[in-house]
Amino acid sequence: MKGKVAAMTGIEEIQIKEYQLPKPDKGCLNIEVTKSNICGSDIHMWEGKHLFKNHVLGHEMVGKVIELGEGVETDYSGEKVNLGDRVVPVYYLTCQKCTACLNGHFNICTHGSDYQGQVAEKHPHFTGGFATHYVIQSNQYFYKVPDKVPDNVAAGANCGMSQMVYAIDQAGLKVNDTLVVQGAGGLGLFASAIADTMGANVIVIDSVAARLEEATKFGASHVIDMNSFPSIEERKEKILDITNGEGADFVLDAAGVPAAFNEAVRIAKLGGTVIELGNVSVDESQNIPIVPGLITRKCLTIKGILRYQPWYLYKTLKFLEKYSEKYPFDSLTDRTYSLNESQIAMRKAATKEVTRAIIEPNKKE
Numbered sequence: 001m002k003g004k005v006a007a008m009t010g011i012e013e014i015q016i017k018e019y020q021l022p023k024p025d026k027g028c029l030n031i032e033v034t035k036s037n038i039c040g041s042d043i044h045m046w047e048g049k050h051l052f053k054n055h056v057l058g059h060e061m062v063g064k065v066i067e068l069g070e071g072v073e074t075d076y077s078g079e080k081v082n083l084g085d086r087v088v089p090v091y092y093l094t095c096q097k098c099t100a101c102l103n104g105h106f107n108i109c110t111h112g113s114d115y116q117g118q119v120a121e122k123h124p125h126f127t128g129g130f131a132t133h134y135v136i137q138s139n140q141y142f143y144k145v146p147d148k149v150p151d152n153v154a155a156g157a158n159c160g161m162s163q164m165v166y167a168i169d170q171a172g173l174k175v176n177d178t179l180v181v182q183g184a185g186g187l188g189l190f191a192s193a194i195a196d197t198m199g200a201n202v203i204v205i206d207s208v209a210a211r212l213e214e215a216t217k218f219g220a221s222h223v224i225d226m227n228s229f230p231s232i233e234e235r236k237e238k239i240l241d242i243t244n245g246e247g248a249d250f251v252l253d254a255a256g257v258p259a260a261f262n263e264a265v266r267i268a269k270l271g272g273t274v275i276e277l278g279n280v281s282v283d284e285s286q287n288i289p290i291v292p293g294l295i296t297r298k299c300l301t302i303k304g305i306l307r308y309q310p311w312y313l314y315k316t317l318k319f320l321e322k323y324s325e326k327y328p329f330d331s332l333t334d335r336t337y338s339l340n341e342s343q344i345a346m347r348k349a350a351t352k353e354v355t356r357a358i359i360e361p362n363k364k365e
């Protein structure tokens with residue numbers, strides 16, 4: 001059987017390539033991709049701001065099992081898998097041998113991106129989500145999707161959503177704590193919903209009214225519009241107001257600009273925690289002045305979070321199953337494109353003409 005992939009052949013350049021879908025090797029399985037989200041990091045790659053080149057784009061995907069390799073009987077939670085089952089893979093692999101893996105930090109495995117980043121020409125070709133098929137490797141975590149979770153919600157579960165579940169867990173959020181979320185994009189909304197279910201008070205900061213409106217549907221008890229509170233001091237005051245002078249136990253940066261980290265350090269309360277995951281670039285242009293003494297004097301904890309431990313995808317799918325009716329996760333994707341339209345979809349996503357585009361690689365045109 002032949003299939004197609006959308007490979008990145010240059011900066012802002014995509015080519016659809018056709019390959020023979022290989023028989024799955026021992027321990028591997030082939031899935032037919034039903035939906036694949038366009039994530040912010042896909043846009044970074046397409047724009048050439050990332051190391052990957054000539055790889056198959058897409059990593060937030062969901063698909064149906066079409067072929068099981070020798071020895072594959074269950075998913076990574078021990079549940080039986082059969083042909084036709086919907087599954088989501090963790091998009092990165094864990095080598096279990098690098099220094100990060102040896103210390104249990106599977107989320108930062110130094111070989112985590114090898115498979116996702118390999119060139120399209122290399123076996124087994126189907127290594128990304130913008131493709132009719134995807135080959136799940138023998139050491140790659142994957143889970144069955146609960147019936148109640150629709151494809152477009154499941155597709156995004158393996159990236160931002162799992163990262164938020166992991167981040168909040170790692171940070172140690174507790175009942176009645178106040179979490180301030182900077183940025184009401186997908187990550188911020190997920191964080192808000194998760195913290196809400198844990199009995200925390202959620203305050204979301206953003207500068208776009210429509211996004212703040214959305215945040216209230218995702219569990220935020222208060223929102224702060226940066227246009228009404230233009231300075232850090234004013235926003236900090238507002239947080240003190242809302243919390244009866246208590247302040248923010250946790251500040252989560254999902255805004256992704258260096259200035260947000262500086263603000264997080266300033267608004268976190270004494271003994272508070274700053275969760276940093278919005279800033280991902282390590283370019284020198286991201287250097288900003290910060291007052292380290294604030295971290296000392298306030299005894300702050302700074303938690304950096306990249307990806308998530310692989311089994312958090314399982315927890316996230318269970319979370320989505322439980323809360324699929326409480327929060328409008330379904331509303332977060334707005335336009336669907338075929339595989340041949342990948343280039344158009346990327347352009348529209350990059351220019352923000354669509355907020356959350358989704359590729360349906362097997363869509364009939």
Ligand SMILES: [Zn+2]
Pocket residue numbers: 039040041059060159160
């Ligand atoms: Zn992603």
Ligand SMILES: [Zn+2]
Pocket residue numbers: 094095096097098099100101102108109110111112
């Ligand atoms: Zn490793």
